[in-house]
Amino acid sequence: xxxxxxxxxxxxxxxxxxxxxxxxxxxxxxxxxxxxxxxxxxxxxxxxxxxxxxxxxxxxxxxxxxxxxxxxxxxxxxxxxxxxxxxxxxxxxxxxxxxxxxxxxxxxxxxxxxxxxxxxxxxxxxxxxxxxxxxxxxxxxxxxxxxxxxxxxxxxxxxxxxxxxxxxxxxxxxxxxxxxxxxxxxxxxxxxxxxxxxxxxxxxxxxxxxxxxxxxxxxxxxxxxxxxxxxxxxxxxxxxxxxxxxxxxxxxxxxxxxxxxxxxxxxxxxxxxxxxxxxx
Amino acid sequence: xxxxxxxxxxxxxxxxxxxxxxxxxxxxxxxxxxxxxxxxxxxxxxxxxxxxxxxxxxxxxxxxxxxxxxxxxxxxxxxxxxxxxxxxxxxxxxxxxxxxxxxxxxxxxxxxxxxxxxxxxxxxxxxxxxxxxxxxxxxxxxxxxxxxxxxxxxxxxxxxxxxxxxxxxxxxxxxxxxxxxxxxxxxxxxxxxxxxxxxxxxxxxxxxxxxxxxxxxxxxxxxxxxxxxxxxxxxxxxxxxxxxxxxxxxxxxxxxxxxxxxxxxxxxxxxxxxxxxxxxxxxxxxxxxxxxxxxxxxxxxxxxxxxxx
Numbered sequence: 001x002x003x004x005x006x007x008x009x010x011x012x013x014x015x016x017x018x019x020x021x022x023x024x025x026x027x028x029x030x031x032x033x034x035x036x037x038x039x040x041x042x043x044x045x046x047x048x049x050x051x052x053x054x055x056x057x058x059x060x061x062x063x064x065x066x067x068x069x070x071x072x073x074x075x076x077x078x079x080x081x082x083x084x085x086x087x088x089x090x091x092x093x094x095x096x097x098x099x100x101x102x103x104x105x106x107x108x109x110x111x112x113x114x115x116x117x118x119x120x121x122x123x124x125x126x127x128x129x130x131x132x133x134x135x136x137x138x139x140x141x142x143x144x145x146x147x148x149x150x151x152x153x154x155x156x157x158x159x160x161x162x163x164x165x166x167x168x169x170x171x172x173x174x175x176x177x178x179x180x181x182x183x184x185x186x187x188x189x190x191x192x193x194x195x196x197x198x199x200x201x202x203x204x205x206x207x208x209x210x211x212x213x214x215x216x217x218x219x220x221x222x223x224x225x226x227x228x229x230x231x232x233x234x235x236x237x238x239x240x241x242x243x244x245x246x247x248x249x250x251x252x253x254x255x256x257x258x259x260x261x262x263x264x265x266x267x268x269x270x271x272x273x274x275x276x277x278x279x280x
Numbered sequence: 281x282x283x284x285x286x287x288x289x290x291x292x293x294x295x296x297x298x299x300x301x302x303x304x305x306x307x308x309x310x311x312x313x314x315x316x317x318x319x320x321x322x323x324x325x326x327x328x329x330x331x332x333x334x335x336x337x338x339x340x341x342x343x344x345x346x347x348x349x350x351x352x353x354x355x356x357x358x359x360x361x362x363x364x365x366x367x368x369x370x371x372x373x374x375x376x377x378x379x380x381x382x383x384x385x386x387x388x389x390x391x392x393x394x395x396x397x398x399x400x401x402x403x404x405x406x407x408x409x410x411x412x413x414x415x416x417x418x419x420x421x422x423x424x425x426x427x428x429x430x431x432x433x434x435x436x437x438x439x440x441x442x443x444x445x446x447x448x449x450x451x452x453x454x455x456x457x458x459x460x461x462x463x464x465x466x467x468x469x470x471x472x473x474x475x476x477x478x479x480x481x482x483x484x485x486x487x488x489x490x491x492x493x494x495x496x497x498x499x500x501x502x503x504x505x506x507x508x509x510x511x512x513x514x515x516x517x518x519x520x521x522x523x524x525x526x527x528x529x530x531x532x533x534x535x536x537x538x539x540x541x542x543x544x545x546x547x548x549x550x551x552x553x554x555x556x557x558x559x560x561x562x563x564x565x566x567x568x569x570x571x572x573x574x575x576x577x578x579x580x581x582x583x584x585x586x587x588x589x
Contacts, residue, residue: 011495018389019400025382026404029418029463036427049429095313102306110314117321118517119572121524123548124565127331127558128324151320154313183305212411214527219553230413234531237417244427247417254414262409263402 030255037061037248044244060249069224070250073232077211078257080142080228084149085207089161089199092154092206096161097187101170114155122152123215130219140223148216153206160205164198165191204265208258229254331562338556351563360539360547361564365571368543370454372523375461380515382462383469388503390470391477408467416531419460423447447533450540457528457541465522469514476510477503516579520572544568 176186431443526545535542
């Protein structure tokens, strides 16, 4: 296909236009977020729609960090997302390994159940979850949120890990087992080191998902002390909806962890995600 | 273990290891996942379905009782439900249409060679990593004429009579979240379709080129038939996912103004979250689940008829 397109100058211009279009479409909203965040308050309305602010400030960021609760929200979100990512990845690695290496009774049933959880509206269980957690006295606790997020993310993470395990030749662990390793030892010493990129990618996906989740967090967390970042930001928006600069500065801060993980995982996206995404 | 020493070598050990590797050992690795999914998702799912036959309003705890089909009768007569159903179609297929075609275009573009392709790929996939609540807020701000450029651009193009916020206009409000959803969802389609494109053997294109086929023929005769199964399954899963996806609408418009952008999933969330009417919210969820199930069966049936792989 490449040769066809190189031959035709019209196609080349079209291609450049398409590249420019996709870049603008993808980046403009983020550019705007950052632009408003660094515009001084007094210029926001007068230069509201100018593409480039005439002055810059980092005042919005310092205000948000030091004079609001966002640092705490950020910490809460970090605790929730990191614990969710670590535990879900560990559990999913076990399940993915079982799917990849064993042929066992009930395999199809378990896979079907996991697929089912990807299909039905998760909002369906918001009422029962709320009542169960309220009955256990765990409302407003981060651990209840972590538990719920882990369960939500296991199916997708499992299919993702399975596709990474599938990519590692079975001969490797057969050889290790022949040399006297038990299966678990060969998993730990031979297979896991090889699948580190896969583990990293899965961690990233689960972290991003937990970092973004908002509806269950809204339902289960009401107290200021244990709000996660999205809930805190939404509360902030509905209370102080004129502090544009500060809201957007908070938004930029929310973007940072996801983007860091994204930069790390994005090269595994096309090879790793697809088999998992299509199944899950 | 001790028993196996007495048996002839191989015999029992083989059967034991068969039992071990096919029944016990896999479940050692699977149990944590199964237990968590069962406790946190499947059990609440069943409880949720049972809620739809009860009257459970947290604000009026004394009236909690079995209500038979009352919730479903109320649902049938609820005008909001039908409005939300119609909006669900607009939301789902409006988003899906643009996500798919823009995603396909992007995948085809990324499948060619040009300088800076890797950087380009990282940048255009970025929206996908943006947390959904933030995408919603960013787009809500972009549509706000005070600080966002979009109303002014739309007015300049003649789409709007004057720069006002379309999120406050009952006729247009739903297109705000749809725009955000397109922005957020294009990378997903691009990623999936790109992987499918890369699995097409390049020899096919070389052979076609030698035989004098045009680029368009290469696309319709090789690319599309290879992509078709992937497209069918991705579109189906994505439709279900989008129909369930309430975050963007809930944050951007809250279903308003006057419920003009309320879809079923936001209606479920609002009923549970604001009215705390768990019985009715569960009945709505069951209705949505049945609709999605019907849709999946229909698509799988059509796929079997049309795509013969």
